Amino acid sequence: MTRRAKIVCTLGPATSSAERIRGLVDAGMDVARLNFSHGSHEDHASVYDLVREAAVAAGRSVGVLADLQGPKIRLGRFADGPHEWRTGDTAVITSDDILGTRDRVSCTYKKLPQEVKPGDRLLIDDGKVAVEVTGVTGNDITVLVTEGGPVSNNKGVSLPNVAVSVPALSEKDAEDLRFALRLGADWIALSFVRSPDDIKLVHEIMDEEGIRRPVLAKVEKPEAVVALEPIVNAFDGVMVARGDLGVEMPLEQVPLVQKRAVQLCREQAKPVIVATQMLDSMIENARPTRAEASDVANAVLDGADAVMLSGETSVGRYPILTVSTMARIIATTESGSLSVPRLQHDPRTKGGALTSAASNIARNIGAKALVAFSQTGDTVRRLARLHCELPLLAFTPEPTVRNQLMLSWGVQTFDVPFVEHTDEMFEQVDMALVGLPWLSPGDDVVIVAGSPPGTPGSTNTLRVHRLGALSQH
Numbered sequence: 001m002t003r004r005a006k007i008v009c010t011l012g013p014a015t016s017s018a019e020r021i022r023g024l025v026d027a028g029m030d031v032a033r034l035n036f037s038h039g040s041h042e043d044h045a046s047v048y049d050l051v052r053e054a055a056v057a058a059g060r061s062v063g064v065l066a067d068l069q070g071p072k073i074r075l076g077r078f079a080d081g082p083h084e085w086r087t088g089d090t091a092v093i094t095s096d097d098i099l100g101t102r103d104r105v106s107c108t109y110k111k112l113p114q115e116v117k118p119g120d121r122l123l124i125d126d127g128k129v130a131v132e133v134t135g136v137t138g139n140d141i142t143v144l145v146t147e148g149g150p151v152s153n154n155k156g157v158s159l160p161n162v163a164v165s166v167p168a169l170s171e172k173d174a175e176d177l178r179f180a181l182r183l184g185a186d187w188i189a190l191s192f193v194r195s196p197d198d199i200k201l202v203h204e205i206m207d208e209e210g211i212r213r214p215v216l217a218k219v220e221k222p223e224a225v226v227a228l229e230p231i232v233n234a235f236d237g238v239m240v241a242r243g244d245l246g247v248e249m250p251l252e253q254v255p256l257v258q259k260r261a262v263q264l265c266r267e268q269a270k271p272v273i274v275a276t277q278m279l280d281s282m283i284e285n286a287r288p289t290r291a292e293a294s295d296v297a298n299a300v301l302d303g304a305d306a307v308m309l310s311g312e313t314s315v316g317r318y319p320i321l322t323v324s325t326m327a328r329i330i331a332t333t334e335s336g337s338l339s340v341p342r343l344q345h346d347p348r349t350k351g352g353a354l355t356s357a358a359s360n361i362a363r364n365i366g367a368k369a370l371v372a373f374s375q376t377g378d379t380v381r382r383l384a385r386l387h388c389e390l391p392l393l394a395f396t397p398e399p400t401v402r403n404q405l406m407l408s409w410g411v412q413t414f415d416v417p418f419v420e421h422t423d424e425m426f427e428q429v430d431m432a433l434v435g436l437p438w439l440s441p442g443d444d445v446v447i448v449a450g451s452p453p454g455t456p457g458s459t460n461t462l463r464v465h466r467l468g469a470l471s472q473h
């Protein structure tokens with residue numbers, strides 16, 4: 001069964017072995033997410049290598065997304081394992097550097113005691129536990145538990161109505177970013193983006209390292225929802241990070257933010273991921289709820305490029321089964337309907353106009369595939385946003401670009417050597433496609449390319465190409 005929307009899997013303790021990672025790739029993982037909120041650099045380097053090995057073994061591209069923690073306040077570590085904070089209990093959250101106990105635990109933001117006051121509500125672990133500040137003494141914040149639940153190492157702390165002054169990129173984020181770039185990550189995600197300017201800090205460090213990679217804005221703050229359009233313009237893509245978004249703002253607003261973010265990204269031909277709790281109950285169970293199956297299907301029908309698994313694959317009991325279940329839900333939904341909301345504007349760029357025409361021509365003449373030659377991936381993303389039912393085949397000599405395109409809807413990638421002339425491009429298509437079981441000589445494909453080859457942004461060529469015709473000359 002063919003599947004077009006992509007699957008992002010968060011790697012973690014449940015998926016750190018070679019066998020598990022190969023299992024994820026075989027079940028349909030298109031992009032692996034390394035979550036720098038958890039795990040050591042050593043852990044990330046080890047799974048990174050395993051992802052690359054699994055991709056080679058499977059004979060296809062798999063992207064690697066490095067997700068930076070961003071300015072999230074977290075609890076510190078506990079000396080003695082997880083604890084239960086019951087409703088009505090009191091506890092202390094301190095900016096002192098201590099190994100926590102049930103009664104007193106540290107937090108990562110040292111100025112927190114100065115920025116909260118009695119009556120403020122703090123939400124822990126995406127709102128699973130709620131506490132209210134009753135007093136502040138020196139570095140200690142005394143809290144009353146208003147909604148009890150488990151607390152454990154490094155759980156996030158949200159302050160929905162307090163504007164805290166944490167910088168967009170912490171020292172840890174800067175170090176993690178340098179590490180991820182050197183490691184070879186294909187995409188970077190920045191958490192808790194508040195302004196389009198936040199990308200500048202990322203670019204500064206990338207330029208110091210001499211490695212530019214595309215950056216996703218994680219939309220999980222009310223400030224980002226307000227500035228959504230400029231953020232989509234400034235960044236290279238978006239993740240709708242519903243976990244934090246649903247505690248930072250009223251959770252009933254999340255569904256419409258999701259739809260608006262997906263549409264804005266498609267207008268700009270930038271990939272968009274819908275993330276968090278998609279098949280949450282599969283952390284524990286072998287079958288998802290009907291509501292979760294519908295959530296995955298509806299994200300696909302909204303037009304998302306990719307859907308993401310978090311705890312389901314990082315710490316869940318059934319990581320591989322969760323991926324195959326998600327793949328089945330997507331493929332079945334798409335076999336019933338590929339229609340997504342219409343784009344609201346007529347394309348104005350050369351690439352936008354050519355790709356839109358290419359897709360119409362391909363449909364009208366019964367072509368078997370859309371083919372894009374692209375140096376940067378831009379032409380491919382402009383084709384992807386159309387959600388055309390024809391296979392979308394991307395040819396690019398850059399392995400990093402191939403990996404990056406694994407986040408874009410419906411894209412299959414092909415490795416081609418760099419060529420100098422347009423004629424050679426068409427020969428490459430012939431050579432690569434004759435071997436595919438669903439294509440035969442005489443089939444037409446529609447090719448969009450730039451000329452001369454190797455000039456980024458030069459998309460100017462649209463050709464109806466008959467497979468096998470070249471060799472008859």
Ligand SMILES: Nc1ncnc2c1ncn2[C@@H]1O[C@H](COP(=O)(O)OP(=O)(O)OP(=O)(O)O)[C@@H](O)[C@H]1O
Nearest residue numbers: 010012013035037038039156243310311312314315
């Ligand atoms: N490497 C790890 N070591 C220990 N626990 C982990 C690790 N990775 C994840 N976890 C646990 O599994 C939970 C889900 O992991 P995941 O990486 O999917 O987090 P998330 O909810 O997307 O992100 P965050 O915790 O940053 O909000 C985490 O909250 C954490 O408790």
Ligand SMILES: CC(=O)C(=O)O
Nearest residue numbers: 241242243244275276
């Ligand atoms: C993925 C993430 O960061 C969130 O949902 O909050």
Ligand SMILES: [K+]
Nearest residue numbers: 037067068069
């Ligand atoms: K993160």
Ligand SMILES: [Mg+2]
Nearest residue numbers: 220241243244
């Ligand atoms: Mg988050």
